[in-house]
Amino acid sequence: xxxxxxxRSLQKKNDTKIVLLVMDGxxxxxxxxxxxxxxxxxxxxxxxxxxxxxxxxQTIPVRHGVTPGSGPAHLGLFGxxxxxxxxxxxxxxxxxxxxxxSTGNVAVRGNFCTVDSDGKITDRRAGRISSKEAIPIxxxxxxxxxxxxxxxxxxxxxxxxxAVMSGKGLTANIDDTDxxxxxxxxxxxxxxxxxxxxxxxxxNQWIDAARQKLQSQPKANALTLRGFxxxxxxxxxxxxxxxxxxxxxxxxxxxxxxxxxxxxxxDFEGEKPEEEFQTAAQHWNDFDFFFIHIKKTDSKGExxxxxxxxxxxxxxxxALPGLMEMKPDVVVVTGDHSTPAKLxxxxxxxxxxxxxxxxxxxxxxxxxxxxxxxGRGGLGTIPATTLMPLMMAHAERLEKFGA
Amino acid sequence: xxxxxxxRSLQKKNDTKIVLLVMDGxxxxxxxxxxxxxxxxxxxxxxxxxxxxxxxxQTIPVRHGVTPGSGPAHLGLFGxxxxxxxxxxxxxxxxxxxxxxSTGNVAVRGNFCTVDSDGKITDRRAGRISSKEAIPIxxxxxxxxxxxxxxxxxxxxxxxxxAVMSGKGLTANIDDTDxxxxxxxxxxxxxxxxxxxxxxxxxNQWIDAARQKLQSQPKANALTLRGFxxxxxxxxxxxxxxxxxxxxxxxxxxxxxxxxxxxxxxDFEGEKPEEEFQTAAQHWNDFDFFFIHIKKTDSKGExxxxxxxxxxxxxxxxALPGLMEMKPDVVVVTGDHSTPAKLxxxxxxxxxxxxxxxxxxxxxxxxxxxxxxxGRGGLGTIPATTLMPLMMAHAERLEKFGA
Numbered sequence: 001x002x003x004x005x006x007x008r009s010l011q012k013k014n015d016t017k018i019v020l021l022v023m024d025g026x027x028x029x030x031x032x033x034x035x036x037x038x039x040x041x042x043x044x045x046x047x048x049x050x051x052x053x054x055x056x057x058q059t060i061p062v063r064h065g066v067t068p069g070s071g072p073a074h075l076g077l078f079g080x081x082x083x084x085x086x087x088x089x090x091x092x093x094x095x096x097x098x099x100x101x102s103t104g105n106v107a108v109r110g111n112f113c114t115v116d117s118d119g120k121i122t123d124r125r126a127g128r129i130s131s132k133e134a135i136p137i138x139x140x141x142x143x144x145x146x147x148x149x150x151x152x153x154x155x156x157x158x159x160x161x162x163a164v165m166s167g168k169g170l171t172a173n174i175d176d177t178d179x180x181x182x183x184x185x186x187x188x189x190x191x192x193x194x195x196x197x198x199x200x201x202x203x204n205q206w207i208d209a210a211r212q213k214l215q216s217q218p219k220a221n222a223l224t225l226r227g228f229x230x231x232x233x234x235x236x237x238x239x240x241x242x243x244x245x246x247x248x249x250x251x252x253x254x255x256x257x258x259x260x261x262x263x264x265x266x267d268f269e270g271e272k273p274e275e276e277f278q279t280a281a282q283h284w285n286d287f288d289f290f291f292i293h294i295k296k297t298d299s300k301g302e303x304x305x306x307x308x309x310x311x312x313x314x315x316x317x318x319a320l321p322g323l324m325e326m327k328p329d330v331v332v333v334t335g336d337h338s339t340p341a342k343l344x345x346x347x348x349x350x351x352x353x354x355x356x357x358x359x360x361x362x363x364x365x366x367x368x369x370x371x372x373x374x375g376r377g378g379l380g381t382i383p384a385t386t387l388m389p390l391m392m393a394h395a396e397r398l399e400k401f402g403a
Numbered sequence: 404x405x406x407x408x409x410x411r412s413l414q415k416k417n418d419t420k421i422v423l424l425v426m427d428g429x430x431x432x433x434x435x436x437x438x439x440x441x442x443x444x445x446x447x448x449x450x451x452x453x454x455x456x457x458x459x460x461q462t463i464p465v466r467h468g469v470t471p472g473s474g475p476a477h478l479g480l481f482g483x484x485x486x487x488x489x490x491x492x493x494x495x496x497x498x499x500x501x502x503x504x505s506t507g508n509v510a511v512r513g514n515f516c517t518v519d520s521d522g523k524i525t526d527r528r529a530g531r532i533s534s535k536e537a538i539p540i541x542x543x544x545x546x547x548x549x550x551x552x553x554x555x556x557x558x559x560x561x562x563x564x565x566a567v568m569s570g571k572g573l574t575a576n577i578d579d580t581d582x583x584x585x586x587x588x589x590x591x592x593x594x595x596x597x598x599x600x601x602x603x604x605x606x607n608q609w610i611d612a613a614r615q616k617l618q619s620q621p622k623a624n625a626l627t628l629r630g631f632x633x634x635x636x637x638x639x640x641x642x643x644x645x646x647x648x649x650x651x652x653x654x655x656x657x658x659x660x661x662x663x664x665x666x667x668x669x670d671f672e673g674e675k676p677e678e679e680f681q682t683a684a685q686h687w688n689d690f691d692f693f694f695i696h697i698k699k700t701d702s703k704g705e706x707x708x709x710x711x712x713x714x715x716x717x718x719x720x721x722a723l724p725g726l727m728e729m730k731p732d733v734v735v736v737t738g739d740h741s742t743p744a745k746l747x748x749x750x751x752x753x754x755x756x757x758x759x760x761x762x763x764x765x766x767x768x769x770x771x772x773x774x775x776x777x778g779r780g781g782l783g784t785i786p787a788t789t790l791m792p793l794m795m796a797h798a799e800r801l802e803k804f805g806a
Contacts, residue, residue, distance in 0.1 A: 002466060003486060010469065053436045055778075362432040362440070362743075362752050365775050378775065380753070380784025382467060389468030393751040400749055401465055402472035402485065403492035403630055 002079050002389045004240050006401070011242035016329035016395040018243070018289045019280070020387070022077060023316060024070070024254075025298030025339025027351045027371060031306060038301070038309040038341060039352055040370035044317040046324070047333060047354065051369040054331075054356035057379020058371070059387060061337045067348040070298075073336035074257045078237055078291075079388035087260060088172065088229020089253075094162040096256025097154050101231045105164050106172040106199055109227045112137065112159045112220035119185045119222075124178070126159045126220040134159055137220045140213050146205045156252055159220065165206070170199045176226035177207070186224045203228075236262035241392060246283055248276050249293035258291055271295075273319035281326050289391075292323075298346075301339030309341050330357040330394045332387055333369070350374075350381060357394035404484035404788045407643045409804070410795070414645035419732035419798040421646070421692045422683070423790070425480060426719060427473070427657075428701030428742025430754045430774060434709065441704070441712040441744060442755055443773035447720040449727070450736060450757065454772040457734075457759035460782020461774070462790060464740045470751045473701075476739035477660045481640055481694075482791035490663060491575065491632020492656075497565040499659025500557050501668075504634045508567050509575040509602055512630045515540065515562045515623035522588045522625075527581070529562045529623040537562055540623045543616050549608045559655055562623065568609070573602045579629035580610070589627045606631075639665035644795060649686060651679050652696035661694060674698075676722035684729050692794075695726075701749075704742030712744055733760040733797045735790055736772070753777075753784060760797035 028037035061068045062082050071092045072082030090107035101107045112126035112134065138155040141163075149167030156162055173196040177187045189207070191200040203225065214221050238245050239262070247258035250271040259265055264287070268279040273294055280290045294316055300309035324331075333356075338349040352374040355361065364378030375381070379390075392398050431440035464471045465485050474495045475485030493510035504510045515529035515537065532540075541558040544566075552570030559565055576599040580590045592606040606628065617624045641648050642665070650661035653674040662668055667690070671682040676697055683693045697719055703712035727734075736759075741752040755777040758764065767781030778784075782793075795801050 002468070006466065006469065006486065358436060360432070360746065360750075361436060362430075362774055363436045363438075364778050376779040378461075378753075378778035380461065380778065382784065386467035389466060390751075391468075393468035393470065398468060398470060398751070400470045400472055402475035402489065403495070 002385060004235055007240050007389065007392070010398045010401060011392065012397055012399055013242055014395070014397060016288070016397065017284070017326070018330045018391050018395050019292065019323065019328045019332070020077065020290070020391065021292045021331065021333045023294045023297040023313065023333070023335050025301045025337060025346065026335025027338025027340070027347070027349050028301065028309070029340040029342055029349060031342050037371045038306055039313055040372065042310045042313040042317065044313060044369055046317045046320040047369040048367065050331065050333065050356040051354050051373065052367040053358065053363065054354055054361050055364045055379055056366045056369070056374040056377025057353045057355070058350035058374045058377070058381050059334060059353045059384040060350055060381065061384045065348050067346050068337050069346070070253055070336060071257055074254060076384035077334070077336055077387060078261050079240070079385050080234065080261070081385055085232060085234055087232045087234070087257065089227025090162065091229040091231065091260065092253050092256035093156055093227070094154070094164050094256070095259045096252030096254065097156060097162060099152060099154055099162060099164050101164055103231045103233065104170055105166045106170045106228055106230055107162060107164045108203070108225045108229070110161045110163055111178065111224050113186065113222050113224055114219050115185070115222040121179065121182045121184060121186065121222070123219070124182060124224070129159050129219050131155065131158055134161070134220065137214065137217060141210055144206060144209045144213060146202060146209055149202045151206050163225070165199070165202060167202065171195045172199065172228040172230045174200045174203065174228040176224070178224035178226050186222060189225065232260065234261050238262050241388060242397065243289040244287045245289040245291065246287035247291045248279050249291070251293070251295050254293045263291060273316045274322055277319055277323040280323060284326050297335070298339045301341050302344055304341050304344040306341035329359065330391050332391055334387070351384065353379065353387070355379060355390065355394065360394045360396060404487065405482050405792045407638055410643050410792065413801045413804060414795065415800055415802050416645060417798070417800060419691070419800065420687070420729070421733045421794050421798050422695065422726065422731045422735070423480065423693070423794065424695045424734065424736045426697045426700040426716065426736070426738050428704045428740060428749065429738025430741025430743070430750070430752050431704065431712070432743040432745055432752060434745050440774045441709055442716055443775065445713045445716040445720065447716060447772055449720045449723040450772040451770065453734065453736065453759040454757050454776065455770040456761060456766065457757055457764050458767045458782055459769045459772070459777040459780025460756045460758070461753035461777045461780070461784050462737060462756045462787040463753055463784065464787045468751050470749050471740050472749070473656055473739060474660055477657060479787035480737070480739055480790060481664050482643070482788050483637065483664070484788055488635060488637055490635045490637070490660065492630025493565065494632040494634060494663070495659035496559060496630070496655050497557070497567050497659070498662045499655030499657065500559060500565060502555060502557055502565060502567050504567055506634045506636065507573055508569045509573045509631055509633055510565060510567045511628045513564045513566055514581065514627050516589065516625050516627055517622050518588070518625040524582070524585045524587060524589065524625070526622070527585060527627070532562050532622055534558065534561055537564070537623065540617070540620060544613055547609060547612045547616060549605065549612055552605045554609050566628070568602070568605060570605065574598045575602065575631040575633045577603045577606065577631040579627070581627035581629050589625060592628065635663065637664050641665050644791060645800065646692040647690045648692040648694065649690035650694045651682050652694070654696070654698050657696045666694060676719045677725055680722055680726040683726060687729050700738070701742045704744050705747055707744050707747040709744035732762060733794050735794055737790070754787070756782065756790070758782060758793065758797065763797045763799065
């Protein structure tokens with residue numbers, strides 16, 4: 001992890017523009033040993049040009065061998081060691097849709113589910129009901145009241161919602177209530193420690209009251225909660241690095257983690273790569289640093305859809321000139337972690353990473369953007385947390401250390 | 404940083420000879436992406452032979468993205484984490500010319516400058532007066548006396564000198580007096596904390612008294628001070644690694660940092676690479692470890708002189724047989740940091756590093772010494788502080804850890 005105190009003491013201002021383009025779950029593995037990964041199979045003339053003009057490497061999101069969730073993986077990209085700075089999913093999701101999680105409040109991510117007459121789960125995602133179906137049910141949840149605490153609820157996407165409990169002496173060391181299987185009842189909220197027992201009891205009261213109100217729903221007649229968490233009070237990114245930082249992301253989780261580190265969330269319509277790049281162009285003068293997040297590489301990987309992931313990568317490549325014509329000074333293209341279609345899940349594999357910075361870069365021998373080329377690129381195999389200092393350096397935004 | 408306690412417990416003695424050859428600011432970047440760096444452009448048949456017989460890698464001087472000054476960068480090469488062990492420039496320079504900075508004394512580096520009748524600086528380096536001109540003026544400074552403390556002054560090079568203040572209760576948390584621009588007066592010495600106020604006051608008294616004595620000088624009629632610092636009490640290199648260590652360096656700064664870690668300074672005439680290598684040969688039996696420092700690679704880089712830096716590298720290569728005929732067991736050739744001619748300054752880029760040790764080395768695929776080859780060499784991308792343990796290991800000077 002970069003030494004934040006060192007960064008604060010070395011950072012300086014100039015007019016450079018830095019872009020961190022994250023294709024979620026970018027890294028892959030070949031279906032057959034020796035075959036191409038998704039990124040290698042994709043036709044990416046624009047990314048290949050950046051690779052040839054820049055330098056490649058591979059980043060380790062958390063620790064060698066450790067598969068990260070999206071929250072920790074993004075914290076790493078922003079320079080925060082994810083083991084030191086743990087942020088719960090509840091806080092990430094709630095913050096991402098604009099809810100406030102003040103110190104002492106407890107946020108949680110909720111899923112609607114379907115239970116049978118015995119209370120046992122028959123569908124962990126309530127038939128994947130649409131947002132249109134779910135929004136009125138979230139309105140019902142908002143009406144749930146219990147004593148001593150208040151619970152704010154907002155819809156996320158489809159069958160998902162976020163809840164924030166406000167009250168006195170709340171602590172969030174509480175286990176998820178999702179049993180991760182069907183045929184059993186949702187678990188009660190259980191505290192891992194004495195301090196969190198009161199908060200778990202309030203949540204169980206709230207769950208019971210909610211179940212009463214939901215019982216007539218055909219699909220979303222119950223709920224599970226996970227990621228109980230409180231405000232992590234993270235050191236603030238703009239202050240550490242001296243950057244006006246803007247976040248261009250569609251999904252709440254990524255907006256959440258960006259907001260928690262102090263980036264400004266840029267509002268925009270659409271979710272295609274070209275729309276995200278256009279948004280950056282429209283706000284080009286307002287920020288020094290743009291975090292641009294592409295979600296669907298990860299979604300296709302999780303679906304096991306190798307060709308679909310290839311297509312998404314190619315669509316990002318095709319849209320890239322719209323970003324490059326803004327003449328950024330430093331561009332990093334990477335993922336937050338790997339999501340190989342072959343594994344249908346996040347993985348621990350190093351993440352292919354491209355650093356382009358025409359004024360200051362040391363080129364290497366590599367000429368195309370792919371995992372194997374990145375494995376022998378000039379950046380080496382480095383922690384994801386080193387990318388922020390490297391981007392700062394290549395933007396000539398760091399003073400010399402010592403005489 | 405290597406665990407010094409571990410090194411102390413594992414080190415053993417034998418008859419091997421280790422050479423750490425540092426070409427200051429060795430690392431470069433291409434003028435145009437894809438072109439050669441200075442080291443790649445240089446014709447270096449001898450270094451290429453060592454590269455082919457040895458293994459390559461790239462070292463990170465301080466942290467990824469952090470551009471080091473010369474002092475921190477050399478501490479890193481000697482195995483000391485430069486963030487943990489901060490040493491001020493005053494101490495480095497004063498120690499380098501043989502002055503003693505005892506605990507409680509405060510050392511500072513001084514520049515003569517020229518001021519106009521309003522006391523504003525017209526030349527920050529006093530017309531870059533020669534050593535011959537400066538030495539008598541330093542003699543005048545030696546006569547300056549103030550109450551309660553004594554100030555020892557010695558000439559460094561050209562318009563530069565070092566001063567060491569001895570007295571009671573002196574602490575060195577004091578800002579530089581060099582305003583880093585002309586048209587303004589030198590700044591007074593200002594303490595950053597309460598403890599250093601007395602010391603700053605003494606230095607201001609001394610500056611005033613010195614100005615009185617210098618006022619008739621045509622060029623060097625004033626001075627600026629920077630790098631106020633005290634003895635860092637570093638753990639001692641010969642004791643940590645069990646090595647009789649000799650320093651062959653021309654410039655005070657590098658001699659200073661070597662002396663602070665406990666190396667012996669070897670006196671010699673001349674400053675050409677072949678003269679430095681001859682010096683090593685003459686003292687071959689007196690030491691186990693030779694630190695040999697070549698300055699001009701850095702100077703040419705700072706001048707933006709790509710071809711000049713290439714020439715210096717070639718001159719080192721040409722002189723290298725004079726060193727190799729002594730049959731060292733382990734040779735590392737590296738830089739303390741990068742100084743790309745394109746950037747005209749120190750930089751954060753990894754440093755090309757060559758490890759040659761015929762009895763113990765694992766060779767890699769690389770056959771020439773250059774940045775791109777080092778980027779995919781067998782040593783990988785490693786902290787500079789790991790070079791000392793690696794040299795110790797390749798010299799078979801470390802016991803097995805554990806049973």
